[in-house]
Amino acid sequence: MYVAAANASARAAGIAPGMRVSAAQALVEMLVVRLRNVTAEQEAAARLAAWSGQYTSQVTLVSSNTLLLEVAGSEKLFGDLPALMARVRKELAGLGYTAQLALAPTPLAATWLARAGRECCLTDYGPLFRELAELPLTSLGLAPEREALLTGLGLRTLVDCLRLPRDGIARRAGRETLEALDRAFGRQPDPRAAFVLPERFHARLELPAPVDNSQALLFPLHRLLLELAGFLEARGVGAATLEFELRAFRAEPMRLSFKLLTPSRDASHLVALVRERLERFELTAPVEEVQLNVDALQPLGAQPLDFFERAQAPEELRAQLVERLQARLGREAVQGIVSCADHRPERAWRYVAPGTETEETVCGQRPVWLLPAPLPLAPRAGQLYLHGTLALEPERERIESGWWDDAEAARDYFIARAEDGRRLWVFRDLRDRERWFLQGIFA
Amino acid sequence: MSLQEVLQRPDVWRGGYAPSVAATESGFEALDDLLPGSGWPHGALTELQCAQEGIGELRLLLPTLARLSRGDRWVAMVAPPYIPYAPALAAAGIDLSRLLLVHPRQGADHWWALENSLRAGACSAVLAWVGRAEASHLRRLQLAAEAGDCMGFLFQRQAVVGSPAALRLNLSAAGPNALNVQVVKRRGGWPTGPVRLEVDRALAMSASSRVSTRNSYARRA
Numbered sequence: 001m002y003v004a005a006a007n008a009s010a011r012a013a014g015i016a017p018g019m020r021v022s023a024a025q026a027l028v029e030m031l032v033v034r035l036r037n038v039t040a041e042q043e044a045a046a047r048l049a050a051w052s053g054q055y056t057s058q059v060t061l062v063s064s065n066t067l068l069l070e071v072a073g074s075e076k077l078f079g080d081l082p083a084l085m086a087r088v089r090k091e092l093a094g095l096g097y098t099a100q101l102a103l104a105p106t107p108l109a110a111t112w113l114a115r116a117g118r119e120c121c122l123t124d125y126g127p128l129f130r131e132l133a134e135l136p137l138t139s140l141g142l143a144p145e146r147e148a149l150l151t152g153l154g155l156r157t158l159v160d161c162l163r164l165p166r167d168g169i170a171r172r173a174g175r176e177t178l179e180a181l182d183r184a185f186g187r188q189p190d191p192r193a194a195f196v197l198p199e200r201f202h203a204r205l206e207l208p209a210p211v212d213n214s215q216a217l218l219f220p221l222h223r224l225l226l227e228l229a230g231f232l233e234a235r236g237v238g239a240a241t242l243e244f245e246l247r248a249f250r251a252e253p254m255r256l257s258f259k260l261l262t263p264s265r266d267a268s269h270l271v272a273l274v275r276e277r278l279e280r281f282e283l284t285a286p287v288e289e290v291q292l293n294v295d296a297l298q299p300l301g302a303q304p305l306d307f308f309e310r311a312q313a314p315e316e317l318r319a320q321l322v323e324r325l326q327a328r329l330g331r332e333a334v335q336g337i338v339s340c341a342d343h344r345p346e347r348a349w350r351y352v353a354p355g356t357e358t359e360e361t362v363c364g365q366r367p368v369w370l371l372p373a374p375l376p377l378a379p380r381a382g383q384l385y386l387h388g389t390l391a392l393e394p395e396r397e398r399i400e401s402g403w404w405d406d407a408e409a410a411r412d413y414f415i416a417r418a419e420d421g422r423r424l425w426v427f428r429d430l431r432d433r434e435r436w437f438l439q440g441i442f443a
Numbered sequence: 444m445s446l447q448e449v450l451q452r453p454d455v456w457r458g459g460y461a462p463s464v465a466a467t468e469s470g471f472e473a474l475d476d477l478l479p480g481s482g483w484p485h486g487a488l489t490e491l492q493c494a495q496e497g498i499g500e501l502r503l504l505l506p507t508l509a510r511l512s513r514g515d516r517w518v519a520m521v522a523p524p525y526i527p528y529a530p531a532l533a534a535a536g537i538d539l540s541r542l543l544l545v546h547p548r549q550g551a552d553h554w555w556a557l558e559n560s561l562r563a564g565a566c567s568a569v570l571a572w573v574g575r576a577e578a579s580h581l582r583r584l585q586l587a588a589e590a591g592d593c594m595g596f597l598f599q600r601q602a603v604v605g606s607p608a609a610l611r612l613n614l615s616a617a618g619p620n621a622l623n624v625q626v627v628k629r630r631g632g633w634p635t636g637p638v639r640l641e642v643d644r645a646l647a648m649s650a651s652s653r654v655s656t657r658n659s660y661a662r663r664a
Contacts, residue, residue, distance in 0.1 A: 314515040314565075321517065321565040325545055325556060333546045338539055339529040349529035351544075354517075358539040361530055368501050368532065369525035393619075421616020422497035440528060443501035 004036050038064070040206070047203055048097070049195045051227050053234025055088065060107070060192040066115070068107050068192060082121050095226055104128055107192055108184040112139040125186055132184060133159035140180065146173050201231050201239075201294040210249070210286035214278045217246070217287060221274050224292040229267035238263025238300035242270070243293045248285035256281065258327070261319040263298040269320055276328040322354050343401035344409045345370070345439060364397050365415070367425040367440030374437035377426065384426065384436055388419035392426075400430075415442070464630060467594070470506030473638045474624055478610065479631050483507060487609035488585045488595040492602050492627070496524060498616040499642035501570075502535075503624075504596060508568060509536035511594075516567040519543040519560045522553055524572050554580060561587035561595050568594040578605040585609070602627070613637075 001021040010031070015024045025031050041064040049061045055078065058070035071084060078084040085101050092099045102113035103121040109132055113120060116135050122128045135158045137150060150173060155161055161169060161181065170178045182188040205220045221244065232239055240263045244256040258273055312320075325334045335351045338358035342348050348363065349370070377384050384390040397413040411427040418424060425440035449455060466480030475481040483489055493500045512518050518541055520527060533539055543566070547556045553573040560569045561584060569588075576599060585607050588595045597608070611628040617639050625637040 317563065317565040318515075318517055321560065321563040322543070324559060324563070329545070329547050329552055329556060333548065335544050335546075336539065336542055337527060337529040337532075337544065339533050345528075345530075349526075354543050355540050358529070358533060361533070363530045363534070366528055366531035366534065368505075368528055368535075369497070369523075370528040371525055417619055418497075420495050420498075421618070422495055423499075423619065424497065441497040441525065443497050443499065 040204075041065070043204070046195075046198075047227055047231075048095075050197050050201075050234060051095070051230030052088070053195075053197055054230045055084065057194070058192075059195045061195050062111060066111060068110065070107075070192075071103070081123065085121060091226070091230075094223075096223055104131075106184055106186050107190050108180060109186075112184060115139065129185065133157065133162070137161070140173075140177060142173060142177060146177075149173070197231070197235055200297070201228055201292065203227055203292045204289060205291075206289050207287065210288050212283055212286040214281045214283050217283075217290065218271075218275055218278055220290050221278075221292075222271055224290065225267055225270050225274065228292060228294060229265055229270070232265035232297070235297065236300070237297040238265045239294045239296070240264075240298050241294065241296045243295075244274075245291040245293065246283070246287045247289040247291065248283075248287050251285035254284060254287070260323055262316060263300050264316075264320075265300060266320075269323075273323055273327045276324060280328070318355070343399050344407065345399070345413075346374075347402075347407070367423075367442045369441040369443050371439055371441075374427070374439045377436040377438055379436065384416060386418065386424070386438060390416040390418055390424065390426070392416050413439075467507055467510070469503070471503070471640045473640055474503075477626050477629070477635055477638060479629055483594055483596075484609045484630070485594060486589045486592045488581060488588055488597060488607075489610040489612070490581075490597050490599060490603065490606055490608040491612050491614060492599050493614040494600060495616070498614060499620070499622040499640075500598065500614050502642040503614070503622060503640070504570070505532075505535040505537070509538075511567040512538040512541040514541075514567055516565055517541055517543040517560075519545060519566045519569045521545045521557050521560060521569060521571040522547060522573055523570070550574075557595075558584060558587045561593045562591045564591040564593070566591065566593050568596065570596045570598070572598045575599075575601075576603050576606075578603060578607060582607045 003015060003017050003019045003021060003024050005017055006015045006024075010024075010028065013028045015027055021033060025033070045061055045064045045067070049059050049067055052059050052067060052069055056069050056071050056074045058073075060068040060070075062068055069088075071081065074084060075081055078087065081103060085103055089099065089101055100114045100117055101119055102110050103123075104110040104113055105123065105125060105128055109128055112135055113131060116139055118131060118135075120131055122131060137147060137155055137157065137160075139158065140147075142150070150161070153172070155164075158181070161173075166178060169181070179188065183190040203224050205224055207220060211217055228239065240260045242258040242260075246254040246256070248254070256274075256277060258277070264270065322334055334354060336354040336356055337349055338352050338356055339349050339361045340347060341359065341361050345366070348361065377386055379385060380389075384392070393415045395415065398411070399413060400410040402408040408431070410430040412430065413425065413427045416424045416426045423442035424438055425442065426436055426438050429435050429437060464480035465485040466478065466482035467485065468475055468482040469478070478484075491500055508518050518537070520542070523544065527542070527544065529539055532542065545556050545560065547553045553571075557569065557571050557573060560566050576597065581597070581603060584595060584597075587593075602611070602613075606628075608628070609630055611626075613625040613627050615623045615625075617623040620641060622640050622642050623637040624640055626635045628634060
C-alpha cells in the first residue's frame, strides 16, 4: 500500500506521497492511516460540481479533484472576477475543503496552473503566456517514459517545449501533447461537456469519530445544508421536505425530517430550524454517518431584487417564524383559529393551520375568552356564585341545536356580572336538570 | 444668550412637551390624549397590569388588533389563559387568518417564544400572558421588540419592579363595560390618569361597520 496524501504534521516528519505505508509507519510511531475511498471522493466531487452550479451554468467535472467553472458570463452578477474567486474560496472553506484556484482564458491552462499551485487571475493571453511558460514539465501529465525522454533532452519548463519545432514535439512526445499545448495557449478551441445537475440531492458525510452528543451533530449537518443551498441555487428551486438520516454502528438509523410551509433555499433559516430540533433530539446510539436526502424540489417564486437592500417578502417572513416556533415547540403548539357555522358555541370555532382563511358567520354577543370545558356553578342561597355572587343581566339567548348528532344542546345563555366587575357568559342547561355553567369571559 | 438658544440646549426639558414617538391609535380618544404619540408605542413593550381577568383588558386592544390584522404581519398571542373565541374576535373586526396562537408547554419556552416572535419582524403585535416577569427579562424583550419593530403587550397580575417597558398601564374595573386606566409610566411624561373608558363603544363601531356589509344573512333570534 502506498501513501496517497499526508497532512502537514506527517509531511513535516518526512512522509511524502508515493512512499510505502510500512516505510511511513517506520518514520512516525503513532501514525493514523485511513483507507482511501475512491467512490466517496467521486461522490463528493459530483456534489461539489452541483454546488458550484450557483456561480455558473457551465461546470465541468474533470476528475475527482478538479472542477472547471466557466465564469465569463458570471462576471457582472458577482462583481469582478477576483471577488468571485475570493468568494468561491471562502465558501469552499466553509464546506470543509481546501482548494487551489486559478483563473485563465482557457480551461486547460486553468487546470495546469491550479494543479501547480499558482493561484493567479489572468484574463489576457499575454500574461497567460508568461505564467504558463514557467510551469514545469510535469504539468503536462505525460507518461513517465515520455517525460523521461523530454527531460533527457534538457527540457525543464513548458517554454522549452514551445521552442522546439512542432513536428519534433509531435514525434517525441506524441500528437496529443502538441494538441494539449495548443489548447492551453488558446490556439485551438477546447469545448468541454457541461456537468448535468442531478434531479435529487443525496449527500453523505462520514464523521471522523462517533458522535453521541446531538448538539455536536450541528457542525456536519450545517455543512450538508450549505451544499444543499448551493445545489438549490444552481437549480433555481427550493426544498420543502428535508430528510436527515443518522446512521450508527449496529443500530437502527435515526431520522430527522422537516416539512416546510414554503419551499426555501435560505441556508441560515434551515440551519436555525435544525438547531432548534437538535436541542430536543435524543440520540439512541453514537452516530457515525449523516445523510441528507431531498427528493421533492419545488419552484421558488422569483423575487425582485431591490437596488439598495434585499428585503424578504412578508409571506416568507411569516412562514419562517411559524416554522421556527414549530421546530422547537412542536407542530400542535402553533396554530390559528377559524369560526365555523354552528349554533353550539363550543363548535363554532376550531384550531387550524396558521393563516387559514375563515368563513363569515353571524352570532349574537360573544365573549372573547372561551373556557375549554363549561365549568359547573354551584348556587349559594338561591343565587349563582363564583368568587362572589353573580348578578344576571336581563337579556337572554336560547340556543337549541345539534339534534342530528350526539351533542344536542338546549341552553339559555345569560351575561352575568361579578362583584369584582368581571362580565361572564353563563348558561342554564335545559336538558340537565337546569344546572348552571360558566362558558366564557368577556375580557 | 437669547431664549431660542437656551431652548435648543439638550439639558433643558420643556414641561408638557412630548417627544415624537411612532404610535398606533388605540381607538379610545380619552386614552390617546394621555399617550405620547397618541397611541400604543411602536417597537416597544406595553405592560398592562390587571388583577382580574375579564374586566375589559382585551377589549381595550381589540380595535388596534383589528387594524393591525389587516396588514401583512402576524398578530400573535403567546400562552393565552383561555381559548380565544373565534366568532367574537371576527365580530370585532380581526382578520383571523393573521392570528397566530402559540402554546408553549414548558416554562423556559414561554420566554423563548415571546422573544423570537418579537424579534423576527414577522409580527406587528404580540400579546403575552407569561407569568411573573423580572426586569431583566423585560429588558431583553424590549430590545427584541425594537429589533423586530413589533408592539409587545404583556399582561401581568402584579407590577414588575424596575420594569423597562415603554408604557405601563394599570387597569381596574369601573362598572359594567367600563375600565379605569391609570398610566403608571409613559415616555416623556409623568404618571397620570385614571381615565374611564367605555370599552364596548369602540367595539360597537367596528361591529356595526361589518353588519352593514352583510345583508344576505338572516339574523338569529
